Amino acid sequence: MHLIKKLKLYRMQMMHKVLKISETPTEEIIREAANTLLSGGLIIFPTETVYGIGALATEQKAIDKLLSYKTRREGKPLSIAVDSIKMAQEYVEVNDIARNLYENFLPGPITVVSRGKHTVANGVESESGTLGVRIPDYELVRDIVKKIGKPITATSANASYKKKPYNINDILNNVSDKQKNLIDLIIDAGTLPKREPSTVVDTTGGGETVLRQGDVRLTKVRETTTESGEQTQELGRELIRKYKHYLGYKSVVLALEGELGAGKTEFTKGVAKELGIKEPVLSPTFIVEKEYQIETTEGSYAREKKPMLYHLDTWRITEVEAEFEALGLVDKISEGHVFSIEWADRATEFFEKVSETAIIVWIKIEHTDKENERKITISDFAKE
Amino acid sequence: MKILAIDTSCDETSVAITDGTRVLANKISSQIEFHKKWGGVVPSIARTMHQENIEHVVKEALRGAKIKPEDLDAVAVTQGPGLAIALEVGIRKAKEISVQIGKPLIAINHMEGHIYSTLAQNKSGNPKITYEFPLLALLVSGGHTELVLMKNHGEYKIIGQTLDDAVGEAYDKVARMLELGYPGGPIIEKLAKEGNQDAFPFPIPMMKTRSCDFSYSGLKTSVLYLTQKVLTEGISKTEKKKIIVDVAASFQKAAIESLVRKTQIALEDLGEEFEIKDIILAGGVSANLALRKEFRKIFSENYRLHYPTNKKLYGDNAAMIGVAAHHHLEKGNFTQPIDLERLPNLSL
Numbered sequence: 001m002h003l004i005k006k007l008k009l010y011r012m013q014m015m016h017k018v019l020k021i022s023e024t025p026t027e028e029i030i031r032e033a034a035n036t037l038l039s040g041g042l043i044i045f046p047t048e049t050v051y052g053i054g055a056l057a058t059e060q061k062a063i064d065k066l067l068s069y070k071t072r073r074e075g076k077p078l079s080i081a082v083d084s085i086k087m088a089q090e091y092v093e094v095n096d097i098a099r100n101l102y103e104n105f106l107p108g109p110i111t112v113v114s115r116g117k118h119t120v121a122n123g124v125e126s127e128s129g130t131l132g133v134r135i136p137d138y139e140l141v142r143d144i145v146k147k148i149g150k151p152i153t154a155t156s157a158n159a160s161y162k163k164k165p166y167n168i169n170d171i172l173n174n175v176s177d178k179q180k181n182l183i184d185l186i187i188d189a190g191t192l193p194k195r196e197p198s199t200v201v202d203t204t205g206g207g208e209t210v211l212r213q214g215d216v217r218l219t220k221v222r223e224t225t226t227e228s229g230e231q232t233q234e235l236g237r238e239l240i241r242k243y244k245h246y247l248g249y250k251s252v253v254l255a256l257e258g259e260l261g262a263g264k265t266e267f268t269k270g271v272a273k274e275l276g277i278k279e280p281v282l283s284p285t286f287i288v289e290k291e292y293q294i295e296t297t298e299g300s301y302a303r304e305k306k307p308m309l310y311h312l313d314t315w316r317i318t319e320v321e322a323e324f325e326a327l328g329l330v331d332k333i334s335e336g337h338v339f340s341i342e343w344a345d346r347a348t349e350f351f352e353k354v355s356e357t358a359i360i361v362w363i364k365i366e367h368t369d370k371e372n373e374r375k376i377t378i379s380d381f382a383k384e
Numbered sequence: 385m386k387i388l389a390i391d392t393s394c395d396e397t398s399v400a401i402t403d404g405t406r407v408l409a410n411k412i413s414s415q416i417e418f419h420k421k422w423g424g425v426v427p428s429i430a431r432t433m434h435q436e437n438i439e440h441v442v443k444e445a446l447r448g449a450k451i452k453p454e455d456l457d458a459v460a461v462t463q464g465p466g467l468a469i470a471l472e473v474g475i476r477k478a479k480e481i482s483v484q485i486g487k488p489l490i491a492i493n494h495m496e497g498h499i500y501s502t503l504a505q506n507k508s509g510n511p512k513i514t515y516e517f518p519l520l521a522l523l524v525s526g527g528h529t530e531l532v533l534m535k536n537h538g539e540y541k542i543i544g545q546t547l548d549d550a551v552g553e554a555y556d557k558v559a560r561m562l563e564l565g566y567p568g569g570p571i572i573e574k575l576a577k578e579g580n581q582d583a584f585p586f587p588i589p590m591m592k593t594r595s596c597d598f599s600y601s602g603l604k605t606s607v608l609y610l611t612q613k614v615l616t617e618g619i620s621k622t623e624k625k626k627i628i629v630d631v632a633a634s635f636q637k638a639a640i641e642s643l644v645r646k647t648q649i650a651l652e653d654l655g656e657e658f659e660i661k662d663i664i665l666a667g668g669v670s671a672n673l674a675l676r677k678e679f680r681k682i683f684s685e686n687y688r689l690h691y692p693t694n695k696k697l698y699g700d701n702a703a704m705i706g707v708a709a710h711h712h713l714e715k716g717n718f719t720q721p722i723d724l725e726r727l728p729n730l731s732l
Binding site: 288 | 394422423424425426427428431466467468469526527545546547548549550552553556557561601602604605608609728729731
């Protein structure tokens with residue numbers, strides 16, 4: 001064979017170097033990975049969830065290369081891996097809510113979305129300037145990041161919309177040769193345990209919102225005591241205020257639990273007030289569902305349908321799922337409304353059905369020994 | 385002027401033929417039996433039943449009134465308030481008939497209908513009733529509790545209403561707490577007769593404020609606390625029965641007392657500006673004899689009291705919609721079929 005042809009073939013085969021974790025000293029892997037990243041290359045690396053693809057987040061050339069690997073992103077932001085909250089702060093504004101997550105849950109399979117400081121290459125932050133940050137619960141990755149002193153991208157290594165990558169073949173069998181050629185180094189840790197990709201939590205709206213549910217079921221629980229119906233209303237107001245910006249494109253479902261007379265309707269009255277609803281909000285028990293037009297200037301109004309508040313009560317109905325079906329609730333969920341559902345614990349199947357599409361907040365109201373006092377427990381994320 | 389009226393606001397499919405204030409036919413296909421086992425109205429069942437029944441009830445009404453569709457002058461239908469998916473069924477039918485016979489369509493507020501249930505007459509034009517405006521109406525049902533100032537036909541102003549549960553709903557909920565079944569109103573009323581209404585002094589709702597608004601949520605909660613305390617497991621059957629009738633009587637006393645007191649306050653407040661001589665008491669709960677008795681006792685000396693003129697007119701029915709539509713027909717208040725939409729939260 002002609003020498004040049006031979007060389008070409010050799011290069012084709014050897015475009016990426018593979019380091020097996022089981023056969024390579026850790027020091028060498030870290031060194032190789034750091035060198036590849038610093039020279040603008042792409043590496044495939046294992047994490048506690050799926051295989052990730054890393055590029056130096058501050059290097060435009062590297063990011064451009066990554067973006068040609070991850071095609072068809074449609075404006076989806078990338079996320080970055082850092083080794084500490086200190087490093088995170090160089091790239092994003094870590095507010096109190098984010099700090100709380102860093103301190104309690106990281107390192108771990110959670111991506112915390114914060115407002116970016118525009119200190120990474122173009123295309124890493126989202127179009128609205130937010131950036132997801134992760135501290136992987138995988139020492140090797142943290143050591144690589146520590147060695148180069150800069151964040152690397154931590155997006156999953158599959159081509160967009162393809163199989164979640166738990167081993168190297170999952171990746172290589174699903175990408176084109178052109179994509180394969182973009183990979184410079186593969187750190188092969190064999191087949192990873194099947195865990196969901198990280199849970200993505202947005203902290204930029206003033207509260208936490210789960211954008212993608214992973215294995216970690218974040219349950220942020222707050223307990224409050226109110227001493228009157230007015231205070232219970234006020235709590236409803238405060239809660240929905242945090243979620244108003246979702247109106248029109250993502251539904252917010254308030255799942256209310258509590259005995260008769262606990263104050264579930266009071267809570268909803270507060271929610272309605274905050275949403276600019278002037279009509280009195282009355283108990284929906286008698287007719288199961290009441291609807292109110294939301295009057296607010298926040299959120300997205302690009303939609304034809306104006307957002308509504310649907311106030312429901314499952315107290316009297318036995319076939320809750322069938323009834324919700326008849327009321328067309330699952331379809332309405334995709335339109336970005338607010339739902340307040342009393343006796344929500346009787347509609348568990350419904351909540352499972354909509355947990356991917358809607359933001360669900362559980363609110364439990366309990367009587368205490370004192371007549372007008374209520375203990376209110378708010379869980380902002382899906383139930384365990 | 386003959387009107388075919390339809391009401392499918394909740395759990396009754398009703399079609400009536402009226403001529404002015406005379407009711408020529410008032411057909412009601414009740415669904416109560418079907419909802420009973422669920423302890424209340426179930427929207428999907430209500431819709432299915434309305435769909436199954438409407439055609440038949442329309443025919444029955446026309447036959448009962450001995451009228452052909454072409455003899456009608458207008459079609460009236462309840463636009464709201466009510467159960468959204470139930471209202472739709474009646475509205476669709478009304479549009480269809482209106483287009484078919486080429487006669488105007490009139491959209492009616494269900495609560496306005498309840499007011500006019502007190503003006504409805506039989507075929508021969510009895511009883512002969514006149515109002516003197518302005519008047520005060522107290523409308524009480526499973527979904528509503530409101531005090532309305534009516535200055536003239538079609539002129540309404542709500543001066544007080546419930547801030548949470550309707551009075552009929554409170555009856556239903558208390559009945560459920562006591563495990564008595566549905567609908568709660570008639571059961572509680574019946575048991576209350578055997579009980580001691582002073583056994584448990586429940587707080588009378590909204591007495592601390594002078595507003596004309598009602599609230600039954602607190603009363604409901606008080607009943608709940610009490611039943612949890614006194615209906616303990618160790619008690620005998622006789623003791624239990626005694627407690628249940630006493631709770632029913634004591635609850636009813638507080639519920640009625642609040643309706644009476646708020647009506648008094650409304651009359652006092654309105655008295656500064658208007659001379660009111662007539663009071664209307666209507667809606668499903670106005671069928672409660674204890675309530676009517678109390679109203680007579682307190683108000684009949686100084687006011688003329690009006691109730692629905694026969695027992696088919698207390699609950700939801702289409703005759704009252706037809707009678708209410710009569711005034712709109714005279715004024716030419718019509719709606720284009722294409723514009724008529726259900727308004728589940730419609731208010732007077």
